[in-house]
Amino acid sequence: MAVDAGAQFHVLAVDDSLMDRKLIERLLKTSSFHVTTVDSGSKALEVLGLREDQVTPSAVSPEHNEIEVNLVITDYCMPGMTGYDLLKKIKGSSSLKDIPVVVMSSENVPSRINRCLEGGAEEFFLKPVQLSDMKRLRPHILKGRSKDQQLQREENSNTIIISSSSSGSGSGSGGSKRKAMDEEPSPGRTRLRFSAGSLTML
């Protein structure tokens, strides 16, 4: 994984209880995370800079213009926007959906846990959250980042050049390969322009 192992990751913690925010902040800081705490789902979305889903792809990822958040950890039971609501909003946003989300709750309710996992949560922590739980966060961030960086290379390159004698690996500018394109039997060179989720031939 092309990730700096010493990098400090930024976690956004969401909880309406001041005491719980203090606890989770300490747990995260002790585990070498950079932390931002907010007391509601709506504040969390503000920090994340959630906008309407972008229609036109941009060369630069929107995250570069805002505070980069590597993981969101949220309480389930909150007045107004619940942790589940926040989860759905994040996963439903094209710019935020790859941010891993962990949900916390004091109640061990299987249906609730399943609902969150099915909604896209990476994990479900039972409160009180323990120091040992913090170890489970980094893998989710690294997994997400690796995918992000791959997407970043694709977006930055904007074009992938395919030659008829494509060897199928690494010869294009950018480095991201899509199976379908490699198999494309184009006679000359075909310039392709794409962004996450769509592919248009010019």
Add this chain to the structure above:
Amino acid sequence: MALASHRHISSCLCSIHSSLCYSTRPEMERSSLQRQLANLKKSLFDQGNLDEQFDQLEELQDDASPNFVEEVVTLFFRDSSRLVANIEQAIEKSPRDYGSLDALVHQLKDSASSIGAAKMMKECTVFREYCDKRNLEGCLRSFQKVKKEHSTLRLKLENYFQLLRQVGPAEKATRSGN
């Protein structure tokens, strides 16, 4: 406390700085405080007022956050006092809304679990069971127990933090029972 009779020569030499340095407290006084602290901690655990979650909090305390445990405990009592007052109102209300009452007790229990207030958690569980059954007598009885434990815990922890302060910042309380 006059402990001049126990002072040694070396302590006399240090006495000039004694008002400034914790480390130069007369040995007897300091170890007595440490003993009191250890005993209080042990009693909190043996009596079941606290459980290992409290140890977790102490593990999170360090130079970067030297008063972490006391700060969290203070926040707990702020939350729990408010909840106890709300429960008091809810339980006296007529007609009684057992659903709201249960929700409040649930919040109190969750709060208690964050600092390892084991006895409070247990009493809250019993309270919730009575709410479920809409048993008023049971609710009133268990609420009395919750309030009593709340006061006891508050007193014990106030003593605990006071002793901690007296013993000195460098001192970390020993683990429960050790």
